[in-house]
Amino acid sequence: MIRKLGLVSALALTTALGGCAALNLPGSDGAATPVVATAPVDYVRDIHSWARPEIARVNHVSLDLAADFEARTLSGAAALDISGEPGANEIVLDVRNLDIQDVRGGDGQPLRFETGAADPILGQPLTIHFPALAAGERRRIVIHYATRPDAAALQWLNPAQTAGGDKPYMFSQGQAILTRTWIPTQDSPGIRQTWDARITAPSGLKPVMSAQALTATGEDVGGGMRAWSFREPNPVPPYLIAIGIGDVAFRAIDERTGVWTEPSMLHDAHDELIPTAEMVDVAEGLYGPYRWGRYDILVLPPSFPFGGMENPRLTFATPTIIAGDRSLVSLVAHELAHSWSGNLVTNATWADFWLNEGFTVYFENRIMEAVYGPERALMLQSLGWGDLQSTLADLPPADTRLKLDLAGRDPDEGLTDIAYEKGAAFLRTIERIVGRERFDAWLKGYFERNAFRPMTTERFLEDIRTHLVTTPDLERQLMMDAWIYQPGMPSNWVPPVSTAFVPVDAAARAFFADKGPASAIPWSGWSTQERQRFLAWRPDNHSGGADWLTDAQLADLEATLNLREEGNAEVLFAWLQIAVQHRYQPAVPTLEKFLTTMGRRKFVLPLFTSLWAEGDWGRPIATALYARARPGYHPVTTNSVDAVVGRPN
Incomplete structure (x- = not known):
């Protein structure tokens, strides 16, 4: 069910930031990026979240957390700025294995709260009660809590598991619904939130986050600890709030791109990822301005579970892409492309995951074509086609549709080549039939029209039928409903041949x-x-x-x-x-x-x-x-x- 609310999804930065402007640091923009006020949001019911944003929603998250490497926990507070319908007197958040100690209002008064029964996939609803909201009112609630050592989003590494071998390391991975294991918020991709953070960590370790850095060297807070501050003024889905803490160093590629990693890996990682700067320029030339300030890459220890994660401003990447010959940098093109498809225009629920990944695989290939030539791009398409054939043979037919039914299932079950490769094949089919020039004009406009908004398959269809597919004959040729809602591959697909x-x-x-x-x-x-x-x-x-x-x-x-x-x-x-x-x-x-x-x-x-x-x-x-x-x-x-x-x- 979709309900038109006519509310903006972003708040101005709160006084918790103290009016501090961003410094000219690696990982910072040099100047504060203005908060983006989005168009009215259609909130879609997300079966993977307990949240009811049509009643009350989180607009901004302020974290004040301390990292304890011995206990393997983060502890402190999350202050949430919320809004809601007139008369709303409670908000429902998502938590999983969090120890909630106390909840208070912005005035310091305690608020009543309770956690519901635990679901093995979704975790628990955290319901917080407060005096009824007036029309247009914003409210702050402060949750004091601690994570647990087995928090699914966080991995704590001992020194032996790092490249340096001397210091511990911790990093997060929130996609799809794991942010609720370290931040109590509405953990749905359709509920975008601005955020800021103050992270206290042991001296000798440096926190980095998917946000603007506000401090160059951290603040000495005693006890062998230093505090570091960050902010993200653009509203993002919660799965993109990310943190890493370790012995890391930075080296610039150009004025807005660079590499973070452990010192012993920095030379090789930097040299491998030099094409990043050109890729950003190419991506902007294709589909419009890069709207996140910096684009840096954090090359993580080898336990990182994905090839890359498109956290805004700071892509997290596996060291397995460091091949020594730049042969695997298509992963960088992929994560960079997510800055438009995924981060800028985000699937509203995980049933529409193809809107993130299909668009991104298509965009990635266009970047690779521009940088390395059509033959390299076609080889990558052909390899992806082979992977897709194996996936089509292995999955039940219902799971080979782009629009997925994930009821009662972990959204990770949708992380298959259907979303990635079938989604990209669909877009290449549209490009082939309408022509690249027309398709590019539509896609650039799609990103502009829907920036910082959640997207559903149905809204995508509305957009493309309004701005590109405007005749019955073209609709018949494209077979869009068959691509999206039917299993397998439609008859109008032409496999790539290299x-x-x-x-x-x-x-x-x-x-x-x-x-x-x-x-x-x-x-x-x-x-x-x-x-x-x-x-x-x-x-x-x-x-x-x-x-x-x-x-x-x-x-x-x-x-x-x-x-x-x-x-x-x-x-x-x-x-x-x-x-x-x-x-x-x-x-x-x-x-x-x-x-x-x-x-x-x-x-x-x-x-x-x-x-x-x-x-x-x-x-x-x-x-x-x-x-x-x-x-x-x-x-x-x-x-x-x-x-x-x-x-x-």
Whole structure:
């Protein structure tokens, strides 16, 4: 149900900021970015949130938290600025495994509150009661609380789990609904909130956040602790509030881009990510101004569960993208593109996740085309198409629709190539039929018209039918409803074909099918994408299992291509999938090293799934290996792998 409220979703920055202007720091804009007042918001009922924003909603969050690395907790207060309908006398927030100690009004008076029954996916509703709101009134409530050591959004690393090996580290990952495990707020992507924070951490560690930094060196508060301040004046969905605390250093790429990471990784990370500055310029040329000030990247320790996370102003990235040859920087293009599709225009609920990821994969590919040329972009499209075919074969038909039904399910179940690759394929189909020039004009306008607003599939359809698809004939050609609401791929889809892959496919057939020698493979002259294509080859009738390669072929491949020493994570993952499916015992040490030295779910989950599918050979390996590796994984990864392997005793 949608209800038109006619309210703005952003408040002016509160007095908690003390009128402080942003300093010219790494991670800061140099000048304060004005708060954006958005158009009226249509609040959509979100089945993954207890919140009732049509009654009362959070507009701004002020955090004052202290990090305790021994206890592995954040504790302090969250002050929420709220508004609501006239007469509203309560607000419902989302919490999960938070210890709520006290709730008070802005005047310091205690407020009555209660938490409801816990749901294993949603956590608990936190209902706070207060005197009825008058028309147009803003109210502040202050929640004193602490996180728990097992907060699913936070990972606390001991020094041995970092690159430096000397100091601990902590980082957050809030998507999809994990922010409620460290911030008591309305944790729905459709309820955008401005925010600020004061973070107290041990001296020698530096907090960074997805916001403007207001302090250069922190404030000494005694007891070996320093306090750091941040603010984000643009309203964001709560899953984009992010924090990292560790021994990190910064190096600029240009005047508005740069890299944060541990000092021992800074040189390599910086050199790998130099294309970032050009990508920002290209993205602006395609679809309008970058509206977040700086674009920096925090390269995290290897347990980070995703390739990247598009936190505004500060993308969080896995170190597995540092390949040494800039061959995996399409991930940067992807996370940068989210600054428009996802951060600027956000899915209102997780059922419409394709609006974030499908648009972003399309935009990412346009950036890669502009920077590296059409052939590189087409290779990436073709690899994505291959991934999509596997996903279409594996998922139940209902889950191959763009508009998902996630009732009673964790929204992470929607994080598949349907949202990413089918969504991008849909947009490429529109571009092909209407022409790139017309499509680009519409897409740029789409971002401008809907900036800082939640988006649903139905609103997307309304927008495109108003501004681009204006004739019945064009509507019939595009088959938009079939793309969105029907399973599988509509008949008007044209798969991408990369001519660069023709010789790769010939070499793959010569080795895999015709049993030729690995020495005939022109491996050294191939790009990472060509190597991925080669290792993705399967017989036409392949259904899994060790039925198409011999041990002698596997040994020849491993030795000739030096796969035991492969440093590119994407290539190594592709090889290990082959090795596991063939129960190739000599590759097990390589597999063990890979799975115990990084926690990226994209690699971890498929490999454990493949091991588990190999029954009496793979399951003992999976069980023993997961018991060793699991303590180093983020909860986002363990939640997925637990469902396959089971939680170790």
